[in-house]
Amino acid sequence: MISTLALIGRNTLSASATLGRLALFILATLRHTIGGPFYIREFWVALVQIGWLSLPVVGLTALFTGGALALQIYAGGARFSAEAVVPSIVAIGMTRELGPVLGGLMVASRVASSIAAEIGTMKVTEQIDALVTLSTNPMKYLTVPRVAATTLAVPFLVAIGDAIGIMGGYLVGISRLGFNEAAYLKNTVDFLEYWDILSGMIKGAVFGFIVALMGCYYGMNSSKGAQGVGTATKSAVVAASVLILAANYVLTEVFFSA
Amino acid sequence: MIQLQNVHKSFGANHVLRGVDVTVEKSKSLVIIGGSGTGKSVTIKCILGLFKADRGKILVDGQDINTADRDAFLSRFGMLFQGGALFDSLTIWQNVAFRLLRSRLKKSQDEARLIAIEKLRRVGLQPDVADKFPAELSGGMQKRVGLARAIAAEPEIIFFDEPTTGLDPIMSCVINDLIREIVVEMGVTAITITHDMSSVRAIADRVAMLHEGKVCWSGSIQDMNQSDDPYLSQFINGRADGPIKAVR
Numbered sequence: 001m002i003s004t005l006a007l008i009g010r011n012t013l014s015a016s017a018t019l020g021r022l023a024l025f026i027l028a029t030l031r032h033t034i035g036g037p038f039y040i041r042e043f044w045v046a047l048v049q050i051g052w053l054s055l056p057v058v059g060l061t062a063l064f065t066g067g068a069l070a071l072q073i074y075a076g077g078a079r080f081s082a083e084a085v086v087p088s089i090v091a092i093g094m095t096r097e098l099g100p101v102l103g104g105l106m107v108a109s110r111v112a113s114s115i116a117a118e119i120g121t122m123k124v125t126e127q128i129d130a131l132v133t134l135s136t137n138p139m140k141y142l143t144v145p146r147v148a149a150t151t152l153a154v155p156f157l158v159a160i161g162d163a164i165g166i167m168g169g170y171l172v173g174i175s176r177l178g179f180n181e182a183a184y185l186k187n188t189v190d191f192l193e194y195w196d197i198l199s200g201m202i203k204g205a206v207f208g209f210i211v212a213l214m215g216c217y218y219g220m221n222s223s224k225g226a227q228g229v230g231t232a233t234k235s236a237v238v239a240a241s242v243l244i245l246a247a248n249y250v251l252t253e254v255f256f257s258a
Numbered sequence: 259m260i261q262l263q264n265v266h267k268s269f270g271a272n273h274v275l276r277g278v279d280v281t282v283e284k285s286k287s288l289v290i291i292g293g294s295g296t297g298k299s300v301t302i303k304c305i306l307g308l309f310k311a312d313r314g315k316i317l318v319d320g321q322d323i324n325t326a327d328r329d330a331f332l333s334r335f336g337m338l339f340q341g342g343a344l345f346d347s348l349t350i351w352q353n354v355a356f357r358l359l360r361s362r363l364k365k366s367q368d369e370a371r372l373i374a375i376e377k378l379r380r381v382g383l384q385p386d387v388a389d390k391f392p393a394e395l396s397g398g399m400q401k402r403v404g405l406a407r408a409i410a411a412e413p414e415i416i417f418f419d420e421p422t423t424g425l426d427p428i429m430s431c432v433i434n435d436l437i438r439e440i441v442v443e444m445g446v447t448a449i450t451i452t453h454d455m456s457s458v459r460a461i462a463d464r465v466a467m468l469h470e471g472k473v474c475w476s477g478s479i480q481d482m483n484q485s486d487d488p489y490l491s492q493f494i495n496g497r498a499d500g501p502i503k504a505v506r
Contacts, residue, residue, distance in 0.1 A: 037360070045347075122345075129308050130343035134407075135332045135361040 025217045029147055032139040042145035050111050050146070050212075051153030055160065057110060058103045062161035065098050066090055066168025074177050086177065087184045088191035090169035095196040096256075099162040101248050104207030107154055108240040112215040115146055116236035119219025120229035128220070138220070147212040154208030155201035162200060199255045206251060207244045214240040259284050260305065260415065260447060265314035266471075267300055274300050276471030277314070282464075284319075287441050287448040289458045291493060292468035293502060298451035299340075301468070302417045305449075306335060318415070329362060336408035336446075340420040342400040344392035350403055351388035354378060357411045377406040381436055398429040405433070409440055416441070418450040422457050434460035455494055458482075467493060469502065 173179040214236045222232035260282040267275040274297040282288040355370035381402040422430035466476040475490045492500030
């Protein structure tokens with residue numbers, strides 16, 4: 001009984017300490033974002049690696065999701081003769097929910113892991129200590145450019161993913177479900193509002209911030225050795241994924257609850 | 259001049275430094291020796307501010323490191339890390355010129371590249387390595403690049419962390435000679451930590467031995483050779499038997 005209580009106590013203390021460290025890390029990131037110097041080169045490199053190189057995986061995910069969504073809505077809608085809603089539901093579902101969430105999760109698996117592994121390796125090979133001795137603040141040099149680049153890149157990835165996802169639904173709609181091309185597009189455009197797209201992009205920015213932050217946090221706090229870097233990488237992906245889903249619920253409540 | 263006065267540092271329950279007292283005179287080379295885990299690396303990381311000492315004072319030219327302007331303070335230092343700690347994503351010349359491309363010493367790309375190539379020459383590397391990446395170089399060459407980076411901004415104080423670890427005896431000798439030449443030529447204050455006795459004899463003006471978180475012996479090379487201190491004697495002769503407990 002006592003050992004069970006001790007275990008719960010230890011885990012609670014450990015979780016509280018992690019939350020505290022994470023809160024301090026977020027504050028430090030924001031503080032270092034405001035003051036200079038801003039490392040433009042590192043920002044551009046991160047933008048290309050995170051934004052541009054994530055495009056294929058986000059695009060493919062969106063394409064197949066849009067197609068599957070069209071099939072599901074058609075099959076479900078047929079139960080109450082509502083097959084005609086496929087274009088509008090695909091568009092709304094992609095822009096509000098599936099585009100940002102699946103895009104965010106794909107970026108989390110690709111980017112949070114790579115940031116955590118890169119910074120973790122830098123930590124265990126003393127490259128971060130070397131930065132300090134070379135009068136360079138690691139938060140400004142490593143964390144700020146990555147967080148800024150990811151926060152800016154993911155909304156655009158989401159917007160492109162939305163368009164590709166809608167196209168996936170369109171392709172399935174006209175080739176498999178017998179929709180008229182012009183009618184499908186008209187239904188998509190007529191029912192889609194700017195806020196649907198914008199809310200998804202705002203979610204994307206928040207998810208991008210979470211992804212880079214988790215990668216940097218776990219990388220910076222990686223323990224020594226290959227196992228330490230491996231654990232940091234795994235923790236960064238898991239934490240980023242869970243936080244994305246939690247943040248998605250909160251943002252959906254804020255944006256769309258009546 | 260660098261002075262450490264009663265410096266303590268713990269990591270959780272592990273009390274690593276237990277009152278280190280050591281002084282390095284200006285333009286002199288101190289080598290800190292001692293077994294693994296005795297706090298050698300922690301000592302220099304405390305001086306650099308990478309770890310904050312729990313107790314005691316660290317003074318550089320009479321100024322407490324905690325009250326010094328951090329950027330100005332660090333711009334006086336160069337450091338050669340044990341594994342080189344070169345930045346994988348940057349080319350060799352960008353590594354060497356890292357400080358010259360960014361900090362308050364900022365120079366143009368062309369100027370920084372020229373300085374980097376000159377420093378690479380100084381440590382015996384050809385200019386054709388300048389555009390390679392660290393992973394393309396051997397361990398010995400990476401050490402030389404680390405050395406070139408440490409001296410690129412003409413620091414007043416240089417720390418060398420186990421400069422010959424992982425190198426063959428000939429390359430170790432080359433690196434030791436290079437360090438000695440650079441220290442004499444630039445007139446820098448140097449602290450080297452090592453357990454390689456050939457490095458000690460090549461680099462040191464003075465030697466301090468750390469044991470159980472304290473300086474248990476210090477003196478010149480001549481003193482070291484003549485000392486009958488049991489700890490020092492066991493260490494420099496590499497004996498398993500003696501007051502220092504060896505885990506078998």
